[in-house]
Amino acid sequence: MPALLLASTSRYRRELLQRLGLSFDCASPAVDETPQAGEAPLALAGRLAAAKAAKVAARHPGAWVIGSDQMADLNGQPLGKPGTVEAACAQLAAMAGQTVRFHTAISLTRDGESFAAMDLTEVRFRPLQAQEIARYVAAEQPLDCAGSFKCEGLGISLFEAIDNRDPTALIGLPLIALCALLRRAGFAVP
Numbered sequence: 001m002p003a004l005l006l007a008s009t010s011r012y013r014r015e016l017l018q019r020l021g022l023s024f025d026c027a028s029p030a031v032d033e034t035p036q037a038g039e040a041p042l043a044l045a046g047r048l049a050a051a052k053a054a055k056v057a058a059r060h061p062g063a064w065v066i067g068s069d070q071m072a073d074l075n076g077q078p079l080g081k082p083g084t085v086e087a088a089c090a091q092l093a094a095m096a097g098q099t100v101r102f103h104t105a106i107s108l109t110r111d112g113e114s115f116a117a118m119d120l121t122e123v124r125f126r127p128l129q130a131q132e133i134a135r136y137v138a139a140e141q142p143l144d145c146a147g148s149f150k151c152e153g154l155g156i157s158l159f160e161a162i163d164n165r166d167p168t169a170l171i172g173l174p175l176i177a178l179c180a181l182l183r184r185a186g187f188a189v190p
Contacts, residue, residue, distance in 0.1 A: 003063035004187070007056035010144075013068060016173040020189060022182075027056045029067065033080065041073035042103045046118060049105035057109045064110045064185055068173050072147035073101040081144050088137045088148035089130075092158070096128035100147065104169045108181040115184050117177035121164035123147075128158060146172075 004024040006017055014026055029052035035044050046069075053067025072079035074095060082088040102121040107114060136158065142148050149155030151162070151170045166176040179189045 003060065005056055005060055005063050005065045007052040007065050007067040010172060012145075012171050013173045016168050016171060016175060017066070017178075019175065020179065020182075022187065022189070024066075027060070027065075029053075029055045031055055033069075035078055039078075040076065041071040041078040041101070042118070044078055045069045045071040045103040045105040046107075046116070050107040050109070050114070050116065053107040053109040053114070057111070061111060064108060064182075064187075066173075066178065067107040067109065068105065070102060070104040070146045070169075070172050073103060074098060079147055081146055082148045083143055085137055085141075085143070088143055089133050091148040092125075092128060092133045092137070093130065095125045095147065096133075097125060099124045102147065102170055104172065104174050106174065106178055106181060108178075108185055110185070115181045117174070117181055119164070119166055119169040119174035119177055121162065121166075121170045123151075123159055123170070124161040124163075125158055126160045132158075 006026045007029040009028050031051045048069035049067045053065045057065040079091050082091050100123050104119045106117045140150050140154050142150050166174040168175040182189045
């Protein structure tokens, strides 16, 4: 079986991939995640997933590389990882009472061969007060998460509803789609 690499330093993606029981290593893709002028969130997520996989694959010939990226889409505007408490609070305030689309892209690449998939999750946020947002951000510090929340933790309390095909997609790696891609590449995934 060829080597499998996850082009990510995200502990969330690593923990999700471990669920499949496959042997894999992680490698930092070191890709500039800045959106291009006028780039839609869906296109941005797909471009970054492919770029991450390609960059790591170039350093590891013969290995299959998984690249993934998630972009929050609020009325056509991309919301990335906030990085600061202030930015996280501002993102959550903007999303309060809104439906936000989360595009999660996957690219599986080896030596120029590539398979790709995209998952869409829609999250309807409940109305949020500034104090609720501040308490949440202080409790979970979701500064490295697109959209400023962790749905696998307290972030679930911010929502009215989630609409998706794959509950793992919102965490950052849609395992249903990934399993299909891995099977196409010849991996024995139960």
